[in-house]
Amino acid sequence: MNIQQRINTRVDYNKVFIGPNNIKDTSRSKWGLNSLSTSSLEQSPAGRRSSGEQQELHVIFPWLVESVFGSLDGIIAGWNLRLLHSRSTEYNVVMEFLNPSGPMMKLVYKLQAEEYKYEIPVNYLPGPLKACIQEGVLPDCPLFHNKLQFPLSGLLTLNIALNPFEFFMFNFAFCLITPKNFPPGQHGGSTDSAYFVLVDIYLKYFLPSEGSVPPSPFSDSRGSVTAPSPRSSSVSFTGYGVHSPSLLKHHIFHQPSVNADPAAQEIWRTETLLQMFVEVWLHHYSLEMYQKLQSPQVKEPFSPTEEHVLVVRLLVKHLHAFSSSLKPEQLSSSPSAHSHTSPLEEFKRVVVQRFVQQKLYLFLQHCFGHWPLDASFRAVLETWLSYIQPWRYTGEKTNVQPDQNRTENRTIPDKWESFVQENLLMYTKLFQVFLNRAVRTDLVNAKNALMVFRVAKVFAQPNLAEMILKGEQLFLEPEHVLHHRQPRGYLTPGQGGSYLSSRQRVVTDMVFRVKSHVYALEGQDCQYKQMFGTDLRGAIMKLIQIIAQARQTAKRISDHSSEVAANNSFLSWFGLGSSDLNSTFPGAEPEESGECLKKTHEFLDRALENLCQIFKLNQGQLTQLISNLGSSQDDGNCKQLPDCIQSDSGLILTDLGRRQIINGLRRFDVPYQGDPELQPIRSYENALLVRLFYRISCLVNHRLGGHMEAVCSRPDFLGRLGRYYLTDPDWTFRLRQSPTSRQTVERSRQPRLSLRPLASYRTLLLLLLLYMLGALLSFGPASSTALILAGGFLYGLLVALFGDKLKTH
Numbered sequence: 150m151n152i153q154q155r156i157n158t159r160v161d162y163n164k165v166f167i168g169p170n171n172i173k174d175t176s177r178s179k180w181g182l183n184s185l186s187t188s189s190l191e192q193s194p195a196g197r198r199s200s201g202e203q204q205e206l207h208v209i210f211p212w213l214v215e216s217v218f219g220s221l222d223g224i225i226a227g228w229n230l231r232l233l234h235s236r237s238t239e240y241n242v243v244m245e246f247l248n249p250s251g252p253m254m255k256l257v258y259k260l261q262a263e264e265y266k267y268e269i270p271v272n273y274l275p276g277p278l279k280a281c282i283q284e285g286v287l288p289d290c291p292l293f294h295n296k297l298q299f300p301l302s303g304l305l306t307l308n309i310a311l312n313p314f315e316f317f318m319f320n321f322a323f324c325l326i327t328p329k330n331f332p333p334g335q336h337g338g339s340t341d342s343a344y345f346v347l348v349d350i351y352l353k354y355f356l357p358s359e360g361s362v363p364p365s366p367f368s369d370s371r372g373s374v375t376a377p378s379p380r381s382s383s384v385s386f387t388g389y390g391v392h393s394p395s396l397l398k399h400h401i402f403h404q405p406s407v408n409a410d411p412a413a414q415e416i417w418r419t420e421t422l423l424q425m426f427v428e429v430w431l432h433h434y435s436l437e438m439y440q441k442l443q444s445p446q447v448k449e450p451f452s453p454t455e456e457h458v459l460v461v462r463l464l465v466k467h468l469h470a471f472s473s474s475l476k477p478e479q480l481s482s483s484p485s486a487h488s489h490t491s492p493l494e495e496f497k498r499v500v501v502q503r504f505v506q507q508k509l510y511l512f513l514q515h516c517f518g519h520w521p522l523d524a525s526f527r528a529v530l531e532t533w534l535s536y537i538q539p540w541r542y543t544g545e546k547t548n549v550q551p552d553q554n555r556t557e558n559r560t561i562p563d564k565w566e567s568f569v570q571e572n573l574l575m576y577t578k579l580f581q582v583f584l585n586r587a588v589r590t591d592l593v594n595a596k597n598a599l600m601v602f603r604v605a606k607v608f609a610q611p612n613l614a615e616m617i618l619k620g621e622q623l624f625l626e627p628e629h630v631l632h633h634r635q636p637r638g639y640l641t642p643g644q645g646g647s648y649l650s651s652r653q654r655v656v657t658d659m660v661f662r663v664k665s666h667v668y669a670l671e672g673q674d675c676q677y678k679q680m681f682g683t684d685l686r687g688a689i690m691k692l693i694q695i696i697a698q699a700r701q702t703a704k705r706i707s708d709h710s711s712e713v714a715a716n717n718s719f720l721s722w723f724g725l726g727s728s729d730l731n732s733t734f735p736g737a738e739p740e741e742s743g744e745c746l747k748k749t750h751e752f753l754d755r756a757l758e759n760l761c762q763i764f765k766l767n768q769g770q771l772t773q774l775i776s777n778l779g780s781s782q783d784d785g786n787c788k789q790l791p792d793c794i795q796s797d798s799g800l801i802l803t804d805l806g807r808r809q810i811i812n813g814l815r816r817f818d819v820p821y822q823g824d825p826e827l828q829p830i831r832s833y834e835n836a837l838l839v840r841l842f843y844r845i846s847c848l849v850n851h852r853l854g855g856h857m858e859a860v861c862s863r864p865d866f867l868g869r870l871g872r873y874y875l876t877d878p879d880w881t882f883r884l885r886q887s888p889t890s891r892q893t894v895e896r897s898r899q900p901r902l903s904l905r906p907l908a909s910y911r912t913l914l915l916l917l918l919l920y921m922l923g924a925l926l927s928f929g930p931a932s933s934t935a936l937i938l939a940g941g942f943l944y945g946l947l948v949a950l951f952g953d954k955l956k957t958h
Contacts, residue, residue: 206256210256210260213256215320217230217247217253217320218320218324221320221323222327223329229329230342230343230347231325231329232342233342233343234339234342243343244346244347257313258313258365260313262365266310267311267312267313268308269309269319270307270308271306271308271309274309275428275429275451276435277432278293282307292421292428293428296309296311298310315421318421318426319425322430324344325344325460326429326453348460348464349463352464352467352471355419356422357471358470358473358474358544359474361491362416362419415493419493419496423504424504426464427464427508428508430464431461431508431512433451434451434511434512436672458516459528459532462528462532462535465509465535466542469501469536469541471497471500473539474544476494501539509536510574510575510670511670513532513533514578517579517583518582522586524594524596524597527600530604533579536572537572537575538607540562559611560611560612561611561613563612569613569617569620570620571666572666573624573663573667574670576620578671578678580604580680584685584692587600587601587692588692591811592695592749592753593702593703595746595752598753601753602752602753602755605756605760605763608763609759609762614763621679623656623659624663624664624677625679686764690774693757693760693766697774699749699753703749703750704746704750707746710746791817792805792809793806825905826847826905834910835908835909838907839908841908842904843904853902854899857871857901857902866949871900873945875902876899876900916937919933919937920933923936
């Protein structure tokens with residue numbers, strides 16, 4: 150059922166909303182969009198609706214929102230905005246309907262002016278929010294203050310009451326994380342879906358980089374739509390930009406009352422939209438919850454999807470652009486610099502640190518630790534790299550952004566030093582967590598190698614490593630520095646102060662900012678691990694070794710693939726090429742060949758260069774390390790078995806052996822482990838002859854198997870001759886070099902007659918040439934056959950007599 154049918158089957162909008170003057174466009178009338186047209190929602194005295202009609206709008210609004218975005222439990226799919234693309238015929242109508250200036254939003258504002266409320270069950274709130282409310286603790290987010298609706302007697306479900314704008318934005322945001330059963334072959338995640346585009350439109354409209362938020366088209370009797378949850382006069386944006394947890398938790402049954410703040414009228418929709426997006430998309434993990442998740446017995450409460458992460462990255466990029474549009478004179482953190490600024494400019498100054506930082510940090514940390522070790526992690530990685538590079542979204546006119554595969558980096562302006570210091574853990578802790586992922590990832594894969602290169606390239610930007618190092622030094626300042634800290638407002642030299650004392654206060658202030666940031670995100674008892682300390686340097690050297698090993702493996706795969714391609718020529722039809730089904734290099738995937746392997750080598754080479762630049766590694770030592778590794782592999786490491794232990798069921802890998810396989814250092818030769826006679830018929834074999842000779846072999850082996858086994862078990866010359874013709878020692882050796890059970894090896898040792906080689910076109914061509922040569926020498930078919938059998942028997946005699954001596958030499 151398409152969107153139009155869903156609407157028409159539930160309600161006739163024209164009867165509920167529109168007057169006769171509003172039916173102008175046939176297509177809009179079919180969709181019911183005229184019901185919310187501009188003329189029907191004008192607030193002129195002559196056009197005001199009666200209270201009964203207002204009540205009808207109020208009653209139908211929750212159903213309308215559910216019809217568009219789907220139900221919170223996912224049972225009702227709604228319009229499937231995550232699957233609706235620009236190629237669809239319904240796309241433009243839906244986008245017009247949900248536009249910030251469209252009919253749906255006008256209905257929201259109309260209901261907002263009447264101060265209606267709509268309830269959401271607490272059970273649908275993110276985990277930490279729900280836990281706070283259920284424990285009777287006031288949530289940190291002011292958006293949910295004064296919203297709790299206590300149940301009637303006999304009811305156990307708690308609800309929160311939201312105004313129309315909050316209700317609309319909650320359902321819009323929740324639509325992204327609601328598990329839905331998409332039609333077969335369809336899944337969300339595209340950046341050109343209607344949902345993704347709407348998120349971008351809403352962000353640009355309600356968080357504008359230029360100008361201010363357009364005013365609401367409606368007003369109540371007091372002249373404006375009131376801010377539903379204005380900030381308390383005691384709560385200010387000023388401070389260090391860190392959302393520090395309160396030492397005293399307020400009980401939820403004693404929620405503070407707030408007074409309407411006229412200055413907040415300008416940005417209440419901006420704050421509401423941002424807080425709703427952040428709470429619904431990011432606030433699924435608290436510090437306490439994340440620490441519990443480190444235990445393998447604890448089940449994850451929420452697992453984000455790749456589509457979810459892509460939308461979060463869009464939010465991060467826009468917030469950086471929004472924050473960077475702050476006027477230069479408002480960048481200072483001193484109170485005097487922003488005492489006369491507009492609320493929107495004040496909001497830009499602290500939006501990232503106050504509203505996003507902590508929740509995004511825990512969100513990314515969870516993704517780094519729980520995301521699968523595959524290429525889909527790229528979405529998480531780019532979200533992280535977008536956050537730690539706000540200078541990319543300043544809107545300044547620069548040259549075209551260089552390709553991410555190039556090594557050119559611009560110097561980071563000094564003004565971003567405070568951002569790096571106030572987000573220190575975003576750089577250092579998440580880099581260390583990424584390092585733990587990288588050493589467990591298959592870096593031979595070009596997509597994984599690209600991710601390592603991307604991280605190394607970002608951190609190798611000029612000045613960035615120095616900024617991070619300075620931030621670490623500030624955090625490691627002795628605690629007594631804070632005890633002598635002066636108030637943030639300090640006198641200038643002209644006011645009786647001194648340049649020395651002002652500089653000391655600035656340093657002290659920076660120390661306080663960094664420490665507050667770390668303690669707020671990791672807790673007061675955190676054990677900080679330096680990014681440029683000795684411990685991490687050892688981990689970097691380990692990563693470099695793994696990168697070097699992956700380079701060698703990629704080269705070996707490339708060389709092997711070239712050899713296989715060269716052998717697969719026209720002559721292979723006759724069996725002159727490789728006859729081994731396992732000739733493909735184990736572990737090689739379709740994307741790990743040709744150009745992909747060249748890219749892998751290039752990505753890893755540049756990653757090594759950038760890591761040396763970041764951590765000031767000695768190039769000579771690095772070259773020696775790589776050369777030693779290459780020589781050890783050339784000496785035969787790649788031909789050795791992975792580290793394993795022998796058991797009754799065969800070889801069992803140790804942890805070291807698993808790492809050796811993952812990084813391509815060693816491998817098992819995994820041959821065909823079944824009956825060699827039952828291998829699939831090859832292209833160089835005659836299928837009819839294979840089946841015929843198999844039946845003959847089975848008949849002979851069944852009747853003479855005991856005699857053959859008795860002959861082959863003899864220690865004399867006759868036994869050696871029988872083992873040459875009736876067993877395959879090379880096959881048994883290959884099975885021993887693979888994780889094969891002992892039963893399989895024992896079965897392969899049993900003597901048997903195999904006539905399958907005679908079905909090969911190569912053998913048939915060779916026999917034909919020998920018969921032609923016999924004909925030229927005047928030998929008949931019988932004589933040629935006898936000579937061929939005699940020659941084969943004599944060759945077996947020579948091998949039986951001198952084979953052991955040749956192997957010894």
